[in-house]
Amino acid sequence: MERENCVARDAQDPLASVRERFDLPAGVYLAGHSLGPAAAAVATRTAAAVRQWQQRGVRGWSEGWLDLAPRCASRLARLVGADVGEVAVADSTSVNLFKVLGAAVCLRPGRHVILTETGNFPTDRYVAEGLARLAANGTGSAPLEVRAVPADRLADSLDGDVAVLALTHVDYQTGRRHGAEALTDAAHAAGALVVWDLAHSTGAVPVDLHAWDADLAVGCSYKYLGGGPGAPAYLFAARALHADLDNPVAGWFGHADPFAFDAAYRPAADAGRFATGTPPLLSLAALDAALEVWDGLDLAQVWDKVAALGELFVSLVDERCADLDVAVASPRSPAQRGAQVSLRAPHAGAVMQALADRGVIGDSRPPDVLRFGLTPLTTCYADVWDAVEQLRSVLAELAWDDPRYRRPPPVP
Numbered sequence: 001m002e003r004e005n006c007v008a009r010d011a012q013d014p015l016a017s018v019r020e021r022f023d024l025p026a027g028v029y030l031a032g033h034s035l036g037p038a039a040a041a042v043a044t045r046t047a048a049a050v051r052q053w054q055q056r057g058v059r060g061w062s063e064g065w066l067d068l069a070p071r072c073a074s075r076l077a078r079l080v081g082a083d084v085g086e087v088a089v090a091d092s093t094s095v096n097l098f099k100v101l102g103a104a105v106c107l108r109p110g111r112h113v114i115l116t117e118t119g120n121f122p123t124d125r126y127v128a129e130g131l132a133r134l135a136a137n138g139t140g141s142a143p144l145e146v147r148a149v150p151a152d153r154l155a156d157s158l159d160g161d162v163a164v165l166a167l168t169h170v171d172y173q174t175g176r177r178h179g180a181e182a183l184t185d186a187a188h189a190a191g192a193l194v195v196w197d198l199a200h201s202t203g204a205v206p207v208d209l210h211a212w213d214a215d216l217a218v219g220c221s222y223k224y225l226g227g228g229p230g231a232p233a234y235l236f237a238a239r240a241l242h243a244d245l246d247n248p249v250a251g252w253f254g255h256a257d258p259f260a261f262d263a264a265y266r267p268a269a270d271a272g273r274f275a276t277g278t279p280p281l282l283s284l285a286a287l288d289a290a291l292e293v294w295d296g297l298d299l300a301q302v303w304d305k306v307a308a309l310g311e312l313f314v315s316l317v318d319e320r321c322a323d324l325d326v327a328v329a330s331p332r333s334p335a336q337r338g339a340q341v342s343l344r345a346p347h348a349g350a351v352m353q354a355l356a357d358r359g360v361i362g363d364s365r366p367p368d369v370l371r372f373g374l375t376p377l378t379t380c381y382a383d384v385w386d387a388v389e390q391l392r393s394v395l396a397e398l399a400w401d402d403p404r405y406r407r408p409p410p411v412p
């Protein structure tokens with residue numbers, strides 16, 4: 001294959017013009033799995049929000065600010081196959097996970113296990129373990145236990161003690177995608193609830209929480225959704241559970257009528273009960289502008305492009321890097337992969353820094369993983385060609401073996 005083939009594919013890409021709605025960093029930006037690029041509208045919308053704050057002060061809250069979180073939630077609902085009212089936008093993914101896990105375990109009294117997988121993202125483990133310590137109340141007894149097993153042992157581990165199966169849908173290291181429907185079914189058959197972490201899924205692959213029969217989910221909006229660094233996260237709660245879900249970080253913004261200043265807590269009827277405190281208005285303005293780009297897009301086209309970009313990346317690595325010390329670490333089937341392609345290469349941190357100096361921005365994870373996020377709205381086929389070409393030359397020329405690249409890679 002030649003670069004011209006990729007340029008020709010770009011010319012026929014029905015989503016090609018969407019890229020023009022972004023302000024992209026120079027070079028080939030393949031780090032959208034970590035921090036999505038900025039939509040051009042973000043700058044104007046956040047500036048307008050600041051101006052409203054300057055000119056209207058506190059009156060802003062009654063002049064549209066309070067509509068922003070629900071508006072973001074309804075835009076997200078479409079992307080995850082949920083109804084408006086089942087999605088709330090608030091806090092960080094980690095905090096939301098604490099809230100929905102806490103609510104979920106309370107729906108399964110008599111069961112004491114949160115089951116997860118050993119390779120889950122660290123924050124998911126930390127949050128679950130923190131909840132278990134809190135539930136133990138310093139007594140030393142363990143009313144809650146976090147049990148982590150390898151992915152291929154999950155189905156067998158769903159015994160009568162499991163209250164909640166808590167999994168990340170797309171693995172942050174390898175990009176492997178779980179079969180969400182089958183795992184949800186297995187958990188339900190065992191009497192457990194399921195909490196899905198969609199951090200690497202929403203905006204990357206099809207998510208259909210209704211079709212999955214999902215109970216609860218959380219997700220991150222600064223990765224594939226481009227909400228901006230530290231953008232407010234979201235959560236999903238299935239309507240059938242609403243009345244019984246008790247937010248363990250109950251706060252006034254989750255009250256049915258926050259401005260009644262009621263002494264008694266009365267939760268909102270829908271997923272809004274998982275809100276806690278005052279929404280971060282400036283960040284929400286950015287998120288809303290970012291999500292607006294998704295309005296009206298044909299999602300089937302988006303998912304087709306994710307699969308095509310990934311297949312191109314994998315086949316170019318196979319073809320052009322065959323004799324080099326690098327291997328595809330992601331599943332080869334697009335249906336089993338997210339929108340990231342991971343490779344394994346020795347000295348991955350140094351390789352990625354050498355790539356960055358050549359204008360290719362991805363990231364690395366210790367000890368040997370290179371990650372390339374193929375954000376469908378901003379990545380073009382020629383980007384994939386250029387990234388693999390630079391990778392080939394960095395490896396072939398041993399360009400990574402330079403004292404400059406021996407320092408640890410910059411975080412995150």
Ligand SMILES: *Cc1c(COP(=O)(O)O)cnc(C)c1O
Pocket residue numbers: 092093094095121123124168172197199200220233
């Ligand atoms: C990125 C990521 C998060 C992010 O959590 P924050 O609270 O926003 O820092 C959570 N879970 C997974 C699986 C992630 O990949």
